[in-house]
Amino acid sequence: MRQNPMITVNNQTLYIEYYNHFEGKPVIVFLHDSLGSSQLWRDLPAKISEATGCNILLYDRLGYGKSDPMLTHERPVNYMELEADLLNDLLAELHIKNAILFGHSDGGTIALITAAKYPQRINAVICEAGHIFVEEVTLKGVYDAREAYKTTNLAERLQKYHGDKVEMLFRAWTETWTREDYRTWNIEYLLKDIHCPLLFIQGEADEYGTLAQLEKTVSQVNGVAEKYIIPEIGHTPHKEAPELVINRVSHFIEKYG
Numbered sequence: 162m163r164q165n166p167m168i169t170v171n172n173q174t175l176y177i178e179y180y181n182h183f184e185g186k187p188v189i190v191f192l193h194d195s196l197g198s199s200q201l202w203r204d205l206p207a208k209i210s211e212a213t214g215c216n217i218l219l220y221d222r223l224g225y226g227k228s229d230p231m232l233t234h235e236r237p238v239n240y241m242e243l244e245a246d247l248l249n250d251l252l253a254e255l256h257i258k259n260a261i262l263f264g265h266s267d268g269g270t271i272a273l274i275t276a277a278k279y280p281q282r283i284n285a286v287i288c289e290a291g292h293i294f295v296e297e298v299t300l301k302g303v304y305d306a307r308e309a310y311k312t313t314n315l316a317e318r319l320q321k322y323h324g325d326k327v328e329m330l331f332r333a334w335t336e337t338w339t340r341e342d343y344r345t346w347n348i349e350y351l352l353k354d355i356h357c358p359l360l361f362i363q364g365e366a367d368e369y370g371t372l373a374q375l376e377k378t379v380s381q382v383n384g385v386a387e388k389y390i391i392p393e394i395g396h397t398p399h400k401e402a403p404e405l406v407i408n409r410v411s412h413f414i415e416k417y418g
Contacts, residue, residue: 179219192271231330249278266290273351316331360386391405
């Protein structure tokens with residue numbers, strides 16, 4: 162792992178884990194979801210690195226994990242586009258020009274946006290349960306999570322990974338997605354600019370999005386696009402069916418990485 166896990170990009174300090182052991186091989190960048198962190202990937206990155214012989218980079222987005230806190234919970238509608246800009250700057254700071262992006266949920270969306278805006282750095286994209294527009298099922302999932310935050314120990318469990326940032330990041334996620342001006346958020350206009358290979362993974366029982374997210378994405382990109390729909394699996398295939406995901410991702414990287 163890189164000796165100093167903290168890196169400053171655009172005056173913002175991020176926590177990273179960068180394992181750069183395989184000279185000349187691509188770097189798989191893991192992008193966590195709206196309540197996630199680098200730690201919550203658990204052993205998945207190491208297993209995929211071992212299976213593919215690729216380097217790996219994990220980082221906590223601003224406001225998450227061990228990175229700097231958010232200044233405010235109020236996010237602009239295009240916050241994931243801004244996250245893609247920051248990711249590009251992080252890759253530039255680390256001199257990474259051969260990234261394979263593996264993003265889950267919000268992270269999957271950020272991966273798609275980054276591949277569209279900064280194609281010179283991206284070899285391929287693995288999008289797991291990403292979103293390209295807002296659906297009613299997504300909003301229901303957010304409302305259900307908000308209720309769980311009030312009635313269960315969810316906040317306490319999140320505190321283990323995010324410390325005193327939990328309240329801010331939870332509000333940022335739930336209040337942004339349920340705001341009236343966010344209902345029309347849509348990144349389909351960017352998909353035509355994705356030319357690198359894409360693998361879209363989604364559970365058939367995803368509680369945060371229908372398969373329209375997958376179908377509309379793979380039909381609009383301009384590169385090779387594969388879809389992997391897993392029956393009876395929800396929003397987190399890499400946790401619910403890890404071996405299936407590792408095998409499919411490894412085959413995809415072997416072909417296109």
